[in-house]
Amino acid sequence: MDTTVQAAPKPSTPSEYKSGLKPVWCPGCGDFGVLNALSQVYHRLEFDPMNTMLFSGIGCSSRIPGYLKGYGFNGVHGRVLPIATGAKLANPELTVIAAGGDGDGFSIGTGHFPHTCRRNVDITYIVMDNNIYGLTKGQLSPTSPGQMVTTTSSYGSIENPINPIGLAIGCGASFVARSFAGDIKHMVDVICQGIEHKGFSFIQILSPCVTFVGKDQFGIIKNQVRYLNEVEGYDPTDRSHAFQVADETGQISLGVIFQHPFPEYRHGTEIVRQRLIKRGVPEMKDLIAKFRP
Amino acid sequence: MRALITGNEAVSTAVRLARVELIAAYPITPQTSISEKLSQYCSEGTLDADFVKVESEHSAMATVIGAASTGVRTFTATSSQGLALMHELLHWSSGARLPIVMANVNRALGAPWNIWGDQSDSLAQRDTGWLQFYCESCQEVLDTTLMAFAVAERVNTPVMVMLDGFILSHTAEPVQIPEPDAVDSLLGGGPSPPALVDPENPRTLHAVTSPDHFMEFKHHQFQAAAGAEKVSVEVAEEFGKIFGRNYPGTEEFMCGDAETILVASGTAAGTVRHVVRKYREQGKKVGMMRVRMFRPYPFDEVRRIVSGAKRVAVLERAISPGSEGTMAQELRSAAYSAGGGPQVYDFVAGLGGRDIVPEDIERMLELVENGADKLQRVNWLGLKE
Ligand SMILES: Cc1ncc(C[n+]2csc(CCOP(=O)(O)OP(=O)(O)O)c2C)c(N)n1
Ligand code: SF4
Numbered sequence: 001m002d003t004t005v006q007a008a009p010k011p012s013t014p015s016e017y018k019s020g021l022k023p024v025w026c027p028g029c030g031d032f033g034v035l036n037a038l039s040q041v042y043h044r045l046e047f048d049p050m051n052t053m054l055f056s057g058i059g060c061s062s063r064i065p066g067y068l069k070g071y072g073f074n075g076v077h078g079r080v081l082p083i084a085t086g087a088k089l090a091n092p093e094l095t096v097i098a099a100g101g102d103g104d105g106f107s108i109g110t111g112h113f114p115h116t117c118r119r120n121v122d123i124t125y126i127v128m129d130n131n132i133y134g135l136t137k138g139q140l141s142p143t144s145p146g147q148m149v150t151t152t153s154s155y156g157s158i159e160n161p162i163n164p165i166g167l168a169i170g171c172g173a174s175f176v177a178r179s180f181a182g183d184i185k186h187m188v189d190v191i192c193q194g195i196e197h198k199g200f201s202f203i204q205i206l207s208p209c210v211t212f213v214g215k216d217q218f219g220i221i222k223n224q225v226r227y228l229n230e231v232e233g234y235d236p237t238d239r240s241h242a243f244q245v246a247d248e249t250g251q252i253s254l255g256v257i258f259q260h261p262f263p264e265y266r267h268g269t270e271i272v273r274q275r276l277i278k279r280g281v282p283e284m285k286d287l288i289a290k291f292r293p
Numbered sequence: 294m295r296a297l298i299t300g301n302e303a304v305s306t307a308v309r310l311a312r313v314e315l316i317a318a319y320p321i322t323p324q325t326s327i328s329e330k331l332s333q334y335c336s337e338g339t340l341d342a343d344f345v346k347v348e349s350e351h352s353a354m355a356t357v358i359g360a361a362s363t364g365v366r367t368f369t370a371t372s373s374q375g376l377a378l379m380h381e382l383l384h385w386s387s388g389a390r391l392p393i394v395m396a397n398v399n400r401a402l403g404a405p406w407n408i409w410g411d412q413s414d415s416l417a418q419r420d421t422g423w424l425q426f427y428c429e430s431c432q433e434v435l436d437t438t439l440m441a442f443a444v445a446e447r448v449n450t451p452v453m454v455m456l457d458g459f460i461l462s463h464t465a466e467p468v469q470i471p472e473p474d475a476v477d478s479l480l481g482g483g484p485s486p487p488a489l490v491d492p493e494n495p496r497t498l499h500a501v502t503s504p505d506h507f508m509e510f511k512h513h514q515f516q517a518a519a520g521a522e523k524v525s526v527e528v529a530e531e532f533g534k535i536f537g538r539n540y541p542g543t544e545e546f547m548c549g550d551a552e553t554i555l556v557a558s559g560t561a562a563g564t565v566r567h568v569v570r571k572y573r574e575q576g577k578k579v580g581m582m583r584v585r586m587f588r589p590y591p592f593d594e595v596r597r598i599v600s601g602a603k604r605v606a607v608l609e610r611a612i613s614p615g616s617e618g619t620m621a622q623e624l625r626s627a628a629y630s631a632g633g634g635p636q637v638y639d640f641v642a643g644l645g646g647r648d649i650v651p652e653d654i655e656r657m658l659e660l661v662e663n664g665a666d667k668l669q670r671v672n673w674l675g676l677k678e
Contacts, residue, residue: 058406074406076374078349107348108319136320139329140346152320152332152346159346 010048017042017049017069024063028215030181030207031061034099034128037187038068044192045095052095055084057109059101059135061128061207078109081116084123092266095195096122102129102143106162110142117171120199121265126191127164127202128181130209130217138212150212166246168202169239169258175201176242176258180225181208182218186254193256199264206252221252228255294470300461303431303468304370304396304454305330307438309340310476311394314365317345317356319375322408323458324398327370350375354382354393361391362498363490366442366483369393372458373400373414380418383451387422388514389499392445392452392484395423396438399559399610400458401645409646410458412559413611416587416619422514424452424521425588427558431466436538439476443528446484448521450514457560459646475535479528522589542586543594547573551580553662554599554635556607556624558584561642561649565608568654579658584620595627596634604636606661608654610643617671638665642674649675 011017017039025031042052052070056062057080065072075083084098105113105127116123132150133139139152143164147156168176175197179187187205194201208217228234228245231253235241242258263271298306304327308316316335318328334340347353350371357367371379376397386393397415401407415425424444428434434456441452456462490498502510525542533539546566548554557565562583572579582598582605599605605628609618616622621639628634638661643649653674660668 076403110348133320136322136325139320139325142348151325151329152344153336154333155336 008049010046011043011069014039014043017047019067019069021066023067025060026211028210029060029134030130030205030209030218031064031128033181033184034061034126034187034205034207035064035067037184037191038064038097040184040188041191041195042068042070044188045195047095051093053084053087053097055080055087055096055098057100057104059104059133060209061099061101061130061134062104064099064128078104078107079112080104081109081112081123081125084125085116085119085121088121088123089265092122097124097126097195099126099128101134101141102127102131102164103133103141106142106164106167110162113167114171116200117168117173117202119265120172120174120262122199124191124194124197124201124203126194127204128207129164129204130207130213131161132209132212134209134212138209163246164202164204165257166243169242169246172262173202173258174199174260174262175256177201177256178204178206178252178254180206180221180252180254182222183225183254186227190255197259199262224250224252226251226253228253228257295467296470297465298431298468299326299463299465300428300431300434300456301326301398301463302330302465303435304438304456305334306468306470307435308368308394309334310471310473311366311368311439311442311480312477313340313342313368313394315343315345315357315360315367316369317347317353317360317367318369318371319347319350319353321350321372321375323400323410323462324370324372324375324396326462327396327398331368350378351382354379354386357393358382358386358389358391361386361393361484362389364484366446367391367393368395370396370398372398373402373408376414376418377402380421383418383421383423385499386451387518388510390449390514390517392442392449394438394441394445394452394454396434396454396456398458398462399455407645408458410460411610411644411646412455412457413644415453415455416611416613418453419588419619422450422518423588424448424450424518424525424586425455426452426586427455427584428461429560429562429583431461431464432468432538433540434461435468435470436532436536436540439471439479440525440528440532440540442480443531444521444525446480446482447524447528448517450517450521455559460560469536469538471536479531479535518589522586522591525586525589540585542591543598544581544583544585545598546581546583548580548582548598548602550578551601552578552603553658554580554582554602554605555654555657556582556584556605556620558587558620559610561608561610564649564651565654568651568658571651572658587623590623590627592627592630595624596630599624599628599635600633602635604638604661604665606638606640606657608649608657609639609641610649612641612644612671621671636665638668639671640674641671647675
């Protein structure tokens, strides 16, 4: 059987990178912005859809693979990172992007996050953070701010939220950034940098849920935003600067927060192999001979 | 008091009446409204319990295991993928002999994704040591959840109560709400797990057990689950005396002289009952057996019910790829163990929320009565060409 796949002509505009499927998101949802940004990223980086694979978990945000050209994979809740890791290791030529929500990434899937950070496989992970479980209609998420009222915290949350940026830096991620669904140009720039970075890139995108958190979210976020590339003296290679951003209150820094050229996972495998070759691997018969009395 | 409530509200009402002390849950459609309601009760103090918004179903089961080990009454609810994720701890909780109660709102398992009802999620957990009860109405959901606590605590074994996703979980029916005092008289005493954490008498629970002792632990567990049939019947009788509603482990509907018995569970039984009535009016000897208690499996009772029939047709809302339907497997082993027995036919319908309509049941009857030679080991109803 001939299994060769005929390459489709490469899309020539951002909108041609969209699949044409109509998103089922609520009107005004931040995820529309992320979709528009990703179609522009695909266009700017001249992605070949045949060689691009977008993975997700489950949630409103995780619907995104269906709306873009290229291979899409809708996985189980919270398992997007190990699935994407498997694909990237098996086929290093693929551009692998993982996406999902804050519930997917920071509640049920949290266990995978530290390990993907420290393993540093060349994947770009976009978390569309809306501080709520959108798909299941408005329950408390691990990124919901303290005292937030949701359908599982009718009188205000009593839990402290997780700090995704601090977690990523602490777990040894080599690229950590934040952007905002209300600023397409910024998202495009940051996602492109993340994809071009060799290793694991984590990008938190503040993507408001207009239905269960509120339409005012865009305005509230916008009023607190500052851009790190405009901050004098900010050095994204300095972990202490990055931790200060992770800890900030009252303002929201957007841009590349931390970047460090840790060796990518494949590179590590190569180093080990070379080391072994240099040392020389003994033949099995020589080994057996060594133990014979 | 009578109230118009959904299946999910029936569960949360029962949990409140049972004065559960710790609830841990993670949202998943179509279960979510059970835990939302319970979290609200806990915040308001109308249920004096802790509600923990855990990070996954695996953590939900782990949290109730920890809590139940200290001797408090616990509850969680889930569906589908969430139940599958709990699998490891389902074995653990039953092995640890903890009287945890859980509602599972039946929903199909992916891939591909689907949020609608079928029973493949809970039937796949049949060997975990959890007792399983399948309900047909909102009243039965409320009553079974209450009885579940009594059974779980008397046999120190966890109990799962099943209701069909959306068809029951999101449909409102008039339900008789029991008085709290009456519930207390059924559930008085509270749980007493055998492995209770006791600071006066410290011991390590569930440590590595060598081949010298492991089988004896499992034998105890096995005996307890088998004995749960008798206990469930006793609890149902007590319940009947207090509340006037009776629940046999297996429902017989016009089975006495039936030549053909249809077997169903959950809400599909309502459709089957409707068809059976219609055929009876035409003089046909048809009956229905509804599986309510699935674990422990009531072998003797099932054998007694079906042994007089010529044929039995099982309606499955689940599949076991590479084998036949789970309900048919169990029924065959009950029906044939005495030798002889009726011919058993297996039908799959209603997967992933597809409606099971009276025409499906009529077709099934037609096939077993007049076209049995054309039937295969497993027969799919309502499949699109
Ligand atoms: C094992 C499992 N548990 C629960 C669910 C139900 N579920 C689907 S999406 C979701 C959370 C959605 O929130 P988030 O990941 O933040 O994405 P959003 O919808 O907000 O974009 C939940 C709890 C599931 N699909 N699988
Ligand atoms: S529920 Fe919220 S996150 Fe989901 S599509 Fe609607 S606005 Fe977006």
